[in-house]
Amino acid sequence: MAKILVTGGCGYIGSHTIVDLIENGYEVICVDNNSRSNPAVLEGVQKITGKTVKNYKVDLCNFDDTFAIFQENEDISGIIHFAAYKAVGESVEKPLLYFENNLYSLISLLKCVQEFSIPWFVFSSSCTVYGEPDQQMVTEETPPKPAASPYGYTKQMGEQILGEFQKASKTQAILLRYFNPVGAHPSGLIGELPIGKPQNLVPAITQTAIGKLPKMMVFGDDYPTRDGSCVRDYIHVCDIAHAHTLAIKYLQKGHNAAGCEVFNLGTGNGVTVLEAIKAFEKVSGVKLNYEIGPRRPGDIMAIYANNDKAKMRLGWNPERTLEEMMSTAWNWELKLKQDSSLHENSNFQMN
Ligand SMILES: NC(=O)c1ccc[n+]([C@@H]2O[C@H](COP(=O)([O-])OP(=O)(O)OC[C@H]3O[C@@H](n4cnc5c(N)ncnc54)[C@H](O)[C@@H]3O)[C@@H](O)[C@H]2O)c1
Ligand SMILES: O=c1ccn([C@@H]2O[C@H](COP(=O)(O)OP(=O)(O)O[C@H]3O[C@H](CO)[C@@H](O)[C@H](O)[C@H]3O)[C@@H](O)[C@H]2O)c(=O)[nH]1
Numbered sequence: 001m002a003k004i005l006v007t008g009g010c011g012y013i014g015s016h017t018i019v020d021l022i023e024n025g026y027e028v029i030c031v032d033n034n035s036r037s038n039p040a041v042l043e044g045v046q047k048i049t050g051k052t053v054k055n056y057k058v059d060l061c062n063f064d065d066t067f068a069i070f071q072e073n074e075d076i077s078g079i080i081h082f083a084a085y086k087a088v089g090e091s092v093e094k095p096l097l098y099f100e101n102n103l104y105s106l107i108s109l110l111k112c113v114q115e116f117s118i119p120w121f122v123f124s125s126s127c128t129v130y131g132e133p134d135q136q137m138v139t140e141e142t143p144p145k146p147a148a149s150p151y152g153y154t155k156q157m158g159e160q161i162l163g164e165f166q167k168a169s170k171t172q173a174i175l176l177r178y179f180n181p182v183g184a185h186p187s188g189l190i191g192e193l194p195i196g197k198p199q200n201l202v203p204a205i206t207q208t209a210i211g212k213l214p215k216m217m218v219f220g221d222d223y224p225t226r227d228g229s230c231v232r233d234y235i236h237v238c239d240i241a242h243a244h245t246l247a248i249k250y251l252q253k254g255h256n257a258a259g260c261e262v263f264n265l266g267t268g269n270g271v272t273v274l275e276a277i278k279a280f281e282k283v284s285g286v287k288l289n290y291e292i293g294p295r296r297p298g299d300i301m302a303i304y305a306n307n308d309k310a311k312m313r314l315g316w317n318p319e320r321t322l323e324e325m326m327s328t329a330w331n332w333e334l335k336l337k338q339d340s341s342l343h344e345n346s347n348f349q350m351n
Pocket of ligand 1: 008013037181
């Protein structure tokens, strides 16, 4: 079976994707400098799959070290590139850190792709590229708007870099635009490990429910939506993970006629913040301590995916419900409370 290099494989989405790739018969190697993750995550992957995944602890911005991985593994057929920094607020404070890490790492990797003629490349993009869209439901044809943050620009630029690179090479590329990945593996052995105070909704909910945070804030209930709170398209991380396996299969079958294809990865359902909280309360039986606060600067009122293209071309069928997203996230939070070794994730600082 083909060998796939997963970058950022110790991270949240990368670790779930490694599990899915292994379960679908792929051989996987990982490169992650653990700047934003705990290497113990791969032990969780091992417990789920029974396979040990080798991690190269390398900073992808370092071309020589990255090149050496390819020299050692001349049989790599595909790359799934997750490695990046992803905190929107931090990117506003430290734009150069984001441009440097997210773009240098991509370029250094693509130089290796070129040198070693790697046939398939899958890139983690985001619905952030749509900015505040004119229509709430976006298709892949919806024109990108200026990004709201340096992080968002790194995704837009990453897409452009890949588009131009692909035209000049034989590598086939897929850009996956994730909506809001949430939840955890049903085993409770891997999940999201937010650094510091969580900025994203679901970790904020679970950390409040377990008592790590005294209460949480709903950022605004005065938007022109059905209950006044913002609308997002929450998608289970295992469904996102499986889309990567399908993307690799698609490239493997040579279906990627366009050379560099874009796919939205969302459920197609918009959910408000208050609905997400209700779903959590229902599955956990915990009454959440929350308050309505002011709007968060830079927040988009409403966005959700038209996912027809991924369904039709990749054969993707996101099947997990909002309740499953919440129950697996809660199960993971409960497991984290028991397992102090994963708490060591907080041993690293934001740069
Ligand atoms: N989680 C989301 O909500 C979301 C939404 C849209 C897009 N994305 C994108 O998906 C990808 C994965 O996201 P995630 O949530 O799994 O993030 P994550 O922070 O959990 O994982 C990213 C991993 O990349 C590693 N990394 C970062 N820079 C590196 C470098 N220079 N060299 C080697 N390793 C490096 C980190 O140590 C970490 O393990 C990212 O590109 C992110 O921007 C995430
Ligand atoms: O404590 C909180 C946290 C979030 N929210 C709201 O919950 C919604 C979702 O917020 P969040 O989980 O932060 O997701 P987004 O703002 O949609 O941004 C995420 O999803 C984007 C698209 O994938 C990525 O680009 C970003 O990196 C990622 O942070 C928004 O309305 C927030 O205002 C709250 O009300 N309280």
